[in-house]
Amino acid sequence: MSTENIAAPRSPYLSHRKRNRFNIEKWGWIYMRVSGVLLVVLIFGHLFYNLIFPGKVSILDWAFVAGKLANPIWIVWDLLLLWLALIHGANGMRTLINDYAHGRFRTVLLWALGATTAVLLVMGTLVLTTFDPCLGDTDNAELIKICAAQ
Amino acid sequence: MTSQAAPPESPPASVPEPRKRRLPAGTLYRGREGMWSWVLHRITGTAIFFFLLVHILDTSLIRISPEAYDAVIGTYKTPIMGLGEVALVAAIGLHALNGLRIICIDMFSWGPKAQRVMFWVAIGLWIVLLIGFVPRHLMHVFGGE
Ligand code: HEM
Numbered sequence: 001m002s003t004e005n006i007a008a009p010r011s012p013y014l015s016h017r018k019r020n021r022f023n024i025e026k027w028g029w030i031y032m033r034v035s036g037v038l039l040v041v042l043i044f045g046h047l048f049y050n051l052i053f054p055g056k057v058s059i060l061d062w063a064f065v066a067g068k069l070a071n072p073i074w075i076v077w078d079l080l081l082l083w084l085a086l087i088h089g090a091n092g093m094r095t096l097i098n099d100y101a102h103g104r105f106r107t108v109l110l111w112a113l114g115a116t117t118a119v120l121l122v123m124g125t126l127v128l129t130t131f132d133p134c135l136g137d138t139d140n141a142e143l144i145k146i147c148a149a150q
Numbered sequence: 151m152t153s154q155a156a157p158p159e160s161p162p163a164s165v166p167e168p169r170k171r172r173l174p175a176g177t178l179y180r181g182r183e184g185m186w187s188w189v190l191h192r193i194t195g196t197a198i199f200f201f202l203l204v205h206i207l208d209t210s211l212i213r214i215s216p217e218a219y220d221a222v223i224g225t226y227k228t229p230i231m232g233l234g235e236v237a238l239v240a241a242i243g244l245h246a247l248n249g250l251r252i253i254c255i256d257m258f259s260w261g262p263k264a265q266r267v268m269f270w271v272a273i274g275l276w277i278v279l280l281i282g283f284v285p286r287h288l289m290h291v292f293g294g295e
């Protein structure tokens with residue numbers, strides 16, 4: 001390092017950095033808050049429909065899911081839920097790894113987290129977008145009509 | 151601070167009473183509600199994350215075969231899993247309500263001052279949520295309704 005590299009006295013902190021640079025930590029912070037608000041609606045809607053009304057844990061089965069996902073609105077709902085919740089959770093876990101793990105262990109964990117998240121995002125998206133509600137038996141009258149028409 | 155300056159037996163009237171020891175003013179994350187809500191937020195967030203990993207895998211069975219999916223979702227109906235679902239909903243409820251509290255603290259000028267009140271509001275709403283959910287859910291699990 002030569003003397004020319006030393007900033008002038010009293011120059012503002014980080015002024016030598018390019019301004020308006022994309023700051024990933026800032027956007028992560030904003031993402032946690034925006035996704036959090038949306039997830040309240042998405043998750044409680046999901047839990048209410050599946051566990052309270054019209055669903056309940058004792059009647060959940062493939063036919064119930066097929067009847068639900070025959071409606072594209074629920075496919076979009078689940079896609080939003082999948083992407084927002086998984087990225088929110090993964091970004092939160094990244095914070096915890098950075099807090100508690102050090103050195104090589106941290107690097108390994110961060111890569112494992114990233115890989116798991118990417119695989120599950122792709123797989124979950126494929127499951128929801130290629131699902132065929134006519135694959136199995138159902139006693140849902142509307143579904144039988146839709147599937148017979150195909 | 152207080153222990154060092156112990157007042158003599160009968161202090162002159164002018165010496166002020168030693169101040170009671172307390173946390174530095176304006177602390178949000180050290181001690182009491184601020185700290186415990188942070189600990190709970192971390193624990194619940196981590197638990198939900200691991201549930202979500204498994205949950206995306208079990209849901210993917212809908213694409214493979216109805217029989218495979220029904221076999222796995224059947225385990226959700228056992229008593230032990232039923233209690234697990236209560237724990238999961240309790241964790242989500244707490245994380246969500248406290249998450250909204252964090253957002254209010256960051257977004258509004260009155261947020262940091264109201265953080266302690268908002269913590270207890272969140273706990274109150276959480277209890278209401280659980281009263282609404284738990285008895286019904288346990289009836290579905292144990293009554294088989
Ligand atoms: C229900 C709606 C939710 C809301 C309102 C919410 C809100 C938040 C907020 C605001 C934060 C940021 C805390 C901070 O920066 O200090 C956060 C962190 C976190 N969230 Fe959520 N969240 C929700 C759902 C979820 C879900 C579904 C998961 C798991 C898949 C999750 C996992 C986490 C984790 C692991 C953290 C990091 C905790 C930490 O840094 O201490 N959250 N949440």
Ligand code: HEM
Pocket residue numbers: 043046047050051057060065068074078081082083085123124125127128198202205206209210226235238242
């Ligand atoms: C015990 C509580 C839960 C039950 C019984 C349950 C049940 C289900 C069912 C039956 C499905 C199939 C599709 C649908 O119904 O829309 C599903 C999908 C899904 N659930 Fe849940 N769920 C629960 C909790 C959660 C929570 C807490 C989250 C978020 C953190 C979540 C996120 C998802 C996602 C992202 C999908 C779509 C998965 C994919 O891409 O294939 N679920 N869930």
